[in-house]
Amino acid sequence: MSLALLAALLGTFGYGAGSVLQSIGTSRARGVMVVRQPTYVAGLVCDGVAWLASLLALRALPLFAVQALLAGSLAVTVVLARIVLHARLRVRDWVASGVITVALVVLAASAGPLSAQGPPRPFELTVLVGLGILAVATVVASRRARSVELAVLGGLAFSGAALCARAAHTSGSWGTLLHEPLAWAVLGYGALGMIGYTGALEHGAVGPATAILWVVEVAVPAVVGVWVLGDTVRAGWVVPAVVALVLALGACVVLSSSPSGSHG
Template sequence: MSVPVAWVAAVVGMLCYGAASVIQAVAARRATGARVVVQPGYLVGMGLDLLAWVSSVVAMQALPLFTVQAVLAGSLAVTVLLARLFLGARLLRRDVVAVVATVIALVVVGAASGTEAAVRPSILFDEVLLVGLVGVGIAVAVLYRRHHPAVMAVLAGLGFSGAAVGARGLPLDHGLVGLLGSWTLWLVLGFGAIGMLAYARALEQGSVGPATALLWVVEIIVPGVIGWYWLGDTVRPGWAWPAVLAILVATVACGVLAFSPAQPEQAPAESEPGQ
């Protein structure tokens, strides 16, 4: 997997996630309740979500996790811009600034990425993932009914973070049989399911803006730290502080965009932004 191809995959994932949110929001305006899921637009949005996730998995094979997650978080900027064009949503001056800041931050993150391809995980990878999956699953089960939506959004972020970390260990070069026989795949799917459940619960109890902002903050920071500390992700010499600053800027911009009036509030709970 070449680095340029991985970059293309990351950008495709960002665009697909952003477009999916708007398409699903449009579908949610044309139906209510369970009928939303049979709307053609909603199904297209789900297909884009799936394509985005596959693209992110491809990107993670050759790029640091902090790079891929920061790029995917840029989908909020895509959503805000498309919502302005197709939903007639208001775009405030602060939103424009946040979009520009996101683009600049992602350019810096890309420039700071190490020149070496991402390495394969070490031994005990699946065992550590399993412990994390059980821990997050227990936390969601215990806190599901009685806790603040912010807590569920953080747990959703941890679930999707586990899926992102696990994606680095998928044996994509072993063919379909090897992939289906890998414990890593099922751990990734487990993390994804827990993330979707917790995110849906956060949206049931609170607003999509704060929930999405918290989710992306967790999804940027947690996989980035794990990738750097455990999986051998690198930063170009002299670019450590610019990378940290750019990630902080992208995180703050995500928070601003998540509260934007152009962020479609009509998107159903099943439309999750993380993988």
């Protein structure tokens, strides 16, 4: 459990730093040319490390806990944006960051034992069909060039990646994952998530885009994880977990309007 928590925290800081670096990169180039920006590439590396860390965390913690911990990266993003981009940080931003920190501690403490049950039979087909639909929607949204739409789609894509990773975990060992359609779906959803988030950063500020992304990416896997994949909460911790989740999401909304997220 402690290793999983450390992995989730590594993911938190990795995603936070990656968001700021990618924001800088997308402010200097557009489209495919952004991959020639060293800061953007560095941001991708941070995201890659964070993503691998999240996969490790998912092998011992339920989805709602891992995704909420990773959402704490928004607080990291806002603070780093203040340092790197020299934006003003409001009192409410400090308060929201503190609320997120406390809420994530409660969520981590409320995580119950990971269920060993496999996903229901229709799950695999559903996520594969969803991958195709999301790919079409992302192409259409990219042409419309609207940050909010792209951020929502990016959040849904990363949600799909997390759900597939969680479901693949119960289907076998690491060595068997290469033969799992769900494992390959993780890569597809992850790629769509990166495309959607990059587009959101190109056409909007890093704060709102990241906040929308994480609200979707926490809420969707939390609901599906508990109701479909059998994730559990410790006895007596349901109410604290729900309150902490709501507070964390509310703090994300507050941070989304932070001046530290105005660069984009």
